[in-house]
Every structure is written in structure tokens, then in C-alpha cells.
Amino acid sequence: xxxxxxxxxxxxxxxxxxxxxxxxxxxxxxxxxxxxxxxxxxxxxxxxxxxxxxxxxxxxxxxxxxxxxxxxxxxxxxxxxxxxxxxxxxxxxxxxxxxxxxxxxxxxxxxxxxxxxxxxxxxxxxxxxxxxxxxxxxxxxxxxxxxxxxxxxxxxxxxxxxxxxxxxxxxxxxxxxxxxxxxxxxxxxxxxxxxxxxxxxxxxxxxxxxxxxxxxxxxxxxxxxxxxxxxxxxxxxxxxxxxxxxxxxxxxxxxxxxxxxxxxxxxxxxxxxxxxxxxxxxxxxxxxxxxxxxxxxxxxxxxxxxxxxxxx
Amino acid sequence: xxxxxxxxxxxxxxxxxxxxxxxxxxxxxxxxxxxxxxxxxxxxxxxxxxxxxxxxxxxxxxxxxxxxxxxxxxxxxxxxxxxxxxxxxxxxxxxxxxxxxxxxxxxxxxxxxxxxxxxxxxxxxxxxxxxxxxxxxxxxxxxxxxxxxxxxxxxxxxxxxxxxxxxxxxxxxxxxxxxxxxxxxxxxxxxxxxxxxxxxxxxxxxxxxxxxxxxxxxxxxxxxxxxxxxxxxxxxxxxxxxxxxxxxxxxxxxxxxxxxxxxxxxxxxxxxxxxxxxxxxxxxxxxxxxxxxxxxxxxxxxxxxxxxxxxxxxxxxxxxxxxxxxxxxxxxxxxxxxxxxxxxxxxxxxxxxxxxxxxxxxxxxxxxxxxxxxxxxxxxxxxxxxxxxxxxxxxxxxxxxxxxxxxxxxxxxxxxxxxxxxxxxxxxxxxxxxxx
Numbered sequence: 001x002x003x004x005x006x007x008x009x010x011x012x013x014x015x016x017x018x019x020x021x022x023x024x025x026x027x028x029x030x031x032x033x034x035x036x037x038x039x040x041x042x043x044x045x046x047x048x049x050x051x052x053x054x055x056x057x058x059x060x061x062x063x064x065x066x067x068x069x070x071x072x073x074x075x076x077x078x079x080x081x082x083x084x085x086x087x088x089x090x091x092x093x094x095x096x097x098x099x100x101x102x103x104x105x106x107x108x109x110x111x112x113x114x115x116x117x118x119x120x121x122x123x124x125x126x127x128x129x130x131x132x133x134x135x136x137x138x139x140x141x142x143x144x145x146x147x148x149x150x151x152x153x154x155x156x157x158x159x160x161x162x163x164x165x166x167x168x169x170x171x172x173x174x175x176x177x178x179x180x181x182x183x184x185x186x187x188x189x190x191x192x193x194x195x196x197x198x199x200x201x202x203x204x205x206x207x208x209x210x211x212x213x214x215x216x217x218x219x220x221x222x223x224x225x226x227x228x229x230x231x232x233x234x235x236x237x238x239x240x241x242x243x244x245x246x247x248x249x250x251x252x253x254x255x256x257x258x259x260x261x262x263x264x265x266x267x268x269x270x271x272x273x274x275x276x277x278x279x280x281x282x283x284x285x286x287x288x289x290x291x292x293x294x295x296x297x298x299x300x301x302x303x304x305x306x307x308x309x310x311x312x
Numbered sequence: 313x314x315x316x317x318x319x320x321x322x323x324x325x326x327x328x329x330x331x332x333x334x335x336x337x338x339x340x341x342x343x344x345x346x347x348x349x350x351x352x353x354x355x356x357x358x359x360x361x362x363x364x365x366x367x368x369x370x371x372x373x374x375x376x377x378x379x380x381x382x383x384x385x386x387x388x389x390x391x392x393x394x395x396x397x398x399x400x401x402x403x404x405x406x407x408x409x410x411x412x413x414x415x416x417x418x419x420x421x422x423x424x425x426x427x428x429x430x431x432x433x434x435x436x437x438x439x440x441x442x443x444x445x446x447x448x449x450x451x452x453x454x455x456x457x458x459x460x461x462x463x464x465x466x467x468x469x470x471x472x473x474x475x476x477x478x479x480x481x482x483x484x485x486x487x488x489x490x491x492x493x494x495x496x497x498x499x500x501x502x503x504x505x506x507x508x509x510x511x512x513x514x515x516x517x518x519x520x521x522x523x524x525x526x527x528x529x530x531x532x533x534x535x536x537x538x539x540x541x542x543x544x545x546x547x548x549x550x551x552x553x554x555x556x557x558x559x560x561x562x563x564x565x566x567x568x569x570x571x572x573x574x575x576x577x578x579x580x581x582x583x584x585x586x587x588x589x590x591x592x593x594x595x596x597x598x599x600x601x602x603x604x605x606x607x608x609x610x611x612x613x614x615x616x617x618x619x620x621x622x623x624x625x626x627x628x629x630x631x632x633x634x635x636x637x638x639x640x641x642x643x644x645x646x647x648x649x650x651x652x653x654x655x656x657x658x659x660x661x662x663x664x665x666x667x668x669x670x671x672x673x674x675x676x677x678x679x680x681x682x683x684x685x686x687x688x689x690x691x692x693x694x695x696x697x698x699x700x701x702x703x704x705x706x707x708x709x710x711x712x713x714x715x716x717x718x719x720x721x722x723x724x725x726x727x728x729x730x731x732x733x734x735x736x737x738x739x740x741x742x743x744x745x746x747x748x
Contacts, residue, residue, distance in 0.1 A: 088629060110631065111631060115584060132514035133514030195508070195517075196508030196509070196511040200511075
């Protein structure tokens, strides 16, 4: 059972809590397959979506999740709020608390922002991505999708390919996968592999030829164009040649391996169109499952009465 | 003959390494005699039984924030914090607003310190104008006004040629250059030590190499120019190694370490604790061990706090947005007394790193308990214990990661400029109470 006020990281969750979130997501998945998707579970509750970074899919996914559960949503995007007037995150948290939101979905460019925010509000805080730190609901939807396709998580080998250094998706997934018994590999150019990975039990590779054999899941990460101007990589063609996932390369991982990507895709860079559109890719399932997983998070964090909540 | 008698304490002499029972008579601003002092009717007597009596402690790396950042600290509150922490003298770093890069600002700091009274304040002048690393600051003018060292603390002088010229000039004046060794190209954007914890927290790392590259360049320039280089707040094993090597070659290189780098590791940042955000960053357990080794073998000459007060609202923000720095004056003694209990240093060795060593580096007449010496004296009770409560600090800054820590071995009072300041009950007064 999930017994906490906020969801700020996967690192802080126990395996049973992750399990309970995934099981609840299964039930939600059934709800969104119905003709009439709306259930009254969170009627009268308010979910504030607070986005300090551009995001289409995560915000849309959370908003749908809240609406399917009959919660009211308020969406605040950084550029239109008092953020531009220089209000601090601390004061925004206190304001949101005073306005009485029951849950806050927060995306912010600073690592630790969700944890910081949660200290100053009674609302349940869901981290929708804080800098390079974590993106817990992404990891949960990934776990859900892997289990849906593979029937299990324990004993699998999941290989992340690309920009490990800047990826909050990888950080959340490392904890989630390891807590549920999977092995994690990462593969990318040395400049995008931070130190400290081996110390937390992750196998590190720089060559796909070494990393892919034995992988059950090949998780392709989005490559931001700015990595070239930052001097981390020499050029896009070289990256595509060394780390782009092509149909031929995927053969190294074996016929049963599935391909995942958090989106949005750079076709022809980190992933070939042929792979992205193949039956081995579960990228669209990830998106669908994202709504179910976020419904589960909102439901489990908000079902308790307000007076159960306390500042921590 | 009016004066002050410190009676019955154990005097620690950092020069000879001896501990001995002696009374100290103070007349005016000088020590009149050390030994068996006869009672004098009109003298104030401080019963120092159960206390160590040390030369007044010197903290050669402190940010007093005035002028310009009085909401963080003023010279008056900084001096009060120094006294409460057992320090009778501090060096004020020049990164104020305006930067202390002229005789006028040096004079202002000295004037304010005099008004505040108590601990002595020795200004450190900026090495370059505005600490911008572009043009030399008027070094001789500042020396004449009272600056005891030069530094662009907080900003490493990136331009090697300018640093060379600055060191040549400082060498001519016989004044040490204090370098905050961190190559900005390598630390770019980092907010904590680069390693496992930074990866887990998703924070940008500052590699140990950022410090070591800078230390290496500055040592090479010290060899070229003959300038006395003092490396501020050493934090990595590699930097200790470089300094050890430089000393073995006979170069005029000295170094300091902070109590927090001797006590905490990168793990202290967990939970995005902005009070543990400090520059240089808290490093690994292996670095802490190397710093202690460096202290023990004499590679690291000085313990200095890098006291860096910030206002509460400045630290109560996202980790990336918080300024670097923590206060140190009022927790330093309690933290470093642990080094004696751990066996890292003997008591006289520890005292040397807080008194005679910084005095020698800076050319100060201080750090000795001798007849005729300046009457700056610190009394420490090795048995007294206290929980760190930032609300009780004399400093305006409450930004410490040590809140709630239990510290043992604390300053109970100081004599500064001949005046007695009492901070905590002495063992003798506790005994008296117990008898009643």
C-alpha cells in the first residue's frame, strides 16, 4: 500500500509501494478502455498542474488522468503565472497551499524542486520531473509497460542507450527496476556517462555491441541537440552511427527484445523509423499506460482525507 | 597595577608543544607575566581551573559581508560570532560590495572593526580590481593601509599571465597570495562534488580535478615568482598531494582546511540540504582521510572556517539557486577538538594550526603566550558539551549543517586586546555551583 503524502522519487519508495501503484494502474487501465471513461472517484478534489518547463505529453497525460477521475484541474504554466514576476518557489508553494489544492503536479528545472515544494504544502505533491533528478511517473509507466509485454520484471535485463548524464528518466528507472529485481545496463558515449553508476549496481558500456546482447528491453533515450554545442559530442552523424538503434543493431539484443523511448523521438538520430514503427517498439503503449499510471498515482495519494495529511 | 589574572589553567604552548600549569597576568593589552602570579587586590581574577589556556585563536578565512551585504552579516555581528567561537582575530575576505580593492575600503573595514571592539579584524585585499581578474589592484596601497594578504577569494584568477604578475608584485611586497583554487572551466555549473551522490540527486558535479588543476598551476607560478602561495580551503586528496610535493621541493606554499571539510562528506547534501552547499564542495570519505593525513604530517598548516553567512531566505530555495557557503565561527572549536580525541593531532598541534601557523603566514604578532606578547588568549574547556542551536548564534547567519550536533570541547571565554569576554560557564564555576 502507498502510505505517503507525496510522490517525489522512486528511490524513496519500497518495492511493495511500487507494486501497489502498478496494480492500481491495472485497474485504471480497464477504466480508460471503457466507452465512458469518467469515474467519480475524485469528484470535488482539485489538482493543480504547475509546469516550469515546457511539456506537452506529460501535462496532457496528467490532465486527462485527473479528468477521468472527475477531479477539477488548474493548469499553471511558468510564463503566464507570477513566476515571471519573480515569486519564489517557496511562496508559490505557500500560495497553492492557501488556495486549497489537494494535489500539485510539479515539473521544474531544478533537481529537488518537488521535495522542496512538498515541505511547504499540505497538498500531495507529484513530481512530474525535477531537473536531472527523477521523473517517477515515467518510470512507473515504463515498469507497467515492460510487465505488460514481458509478463514480469524480475530477472530481466534493461539497457538504456544514450544520454545517461542528463536523464531523470534513467535515474527513476534504475531504482524502480532494481527494486523489482531487474538488472540495469547503460550504454552511451563516455561524455554522457556520469561517474558513480557502478557504485549503485549499474553495468556501464560504451559500445552497443557489448551492451545489447542479452538485453530484454532496449530503452532508447532522446538526444538533445544542445549536447553538441556544449562540447559533449562531436556531431549528430557520429552519434547516430555509434548509438542509433537500427533494425540490424537490434538483432544483437535477440528476437524477443522490446524497444522503448520516453518521447519525443528524433527519428534517424537515436532511433530509426523502422525500429520506432515496428511491432517490437512499445512507444505508443507507453503513452497510453502513462494515463493509467498517473490515475493510479492521483488516486492513491488523494483518496485519504485531508486531515490525514500533515506537514512533514 | 590593575589588570587581569587567568589563574590555575593549563597553558598550551603551540611552539614548544608543551602543556604546563601557569597563571597569566595581563596588564593593558600585553601579557605582563606567565608563571606563579601573586594575588593583586585590584585585578580581575578568572578561575581557569580545568581549562586549556591557549594563545587567542585566529581564523584566517572569514566573510564578514560588510560593506554591501549587511543583511547577511556585519563586521560587528561577525566579530561577536568570532568571540563566541573563541577567536580573537579574523581575516576578512574582500568579496564585499564594493570589493575590498582599495586603501579606502581596507580603512573602512578596520574602522568598523575598531568600533565593534573585541576580536581583531585583518583585512585581505583583492588581488585584482573588483576581483574581476582583469587588472591588478593597488596592492602596495592596500598593504600600507593594513591588508595582510591578497586574494580574489571565491574567484580563481583565470588568466595565468595576470596571476603571474600579481604574484610577482605580492612577492616584492612580502605579502602572501591566498588562492581559491578552482578552475571554472572544469567546475562549470557544478553545485556539489561530482560522484555517486551527485548522480543520484541529479545535481551537477564539480570534479576534484577542478581544484587540483588550479592548485597545480598556482604552485608552478609560486615556483616561478617566489611568491608565498597560501591555498585556501583544500578539499581533495589530490590537492593535498600536490601541496605536499611542493613543500618537499622547498617552495613557499602553505594551505588551510575547514572544519566542515574535515567532518562531512558529499552525503550531507542528501535531501537537497542547501546548508551543506559549499564551495569547494564536501567531498568523499577518502578525501576527508587525506585531509586529516595532510594536517597530521604538516602539509596543511592551518584550520580556517571560511565562515560564509547567508540570509535564511537566500538558502530556503531550490538547491541550484542557493548560494554557496556555511557559517563556521561558532562551531569550529567544538568540531576540531574531535581531532585530538580521535588522535589525528595532539592538542599543541591543533592549537598551532589555529594560532601560530596563521600568524606566521600573515606576519602577525600573535599566537604566543609569552611575557610581553599581545594579550589575546582563548580558554577552552575540553569537557563541556553543547548542542548546536543556530538560533543562539551571534552571527546573523544561521546556515549551518551542524544544527542539532552535540559538540564537546568548547571555548568558555577569551581575552581580546586585554579585555575578558565570557561565553560559557567555566568548570570552576560549575564546581562552585555543585558545592552549593
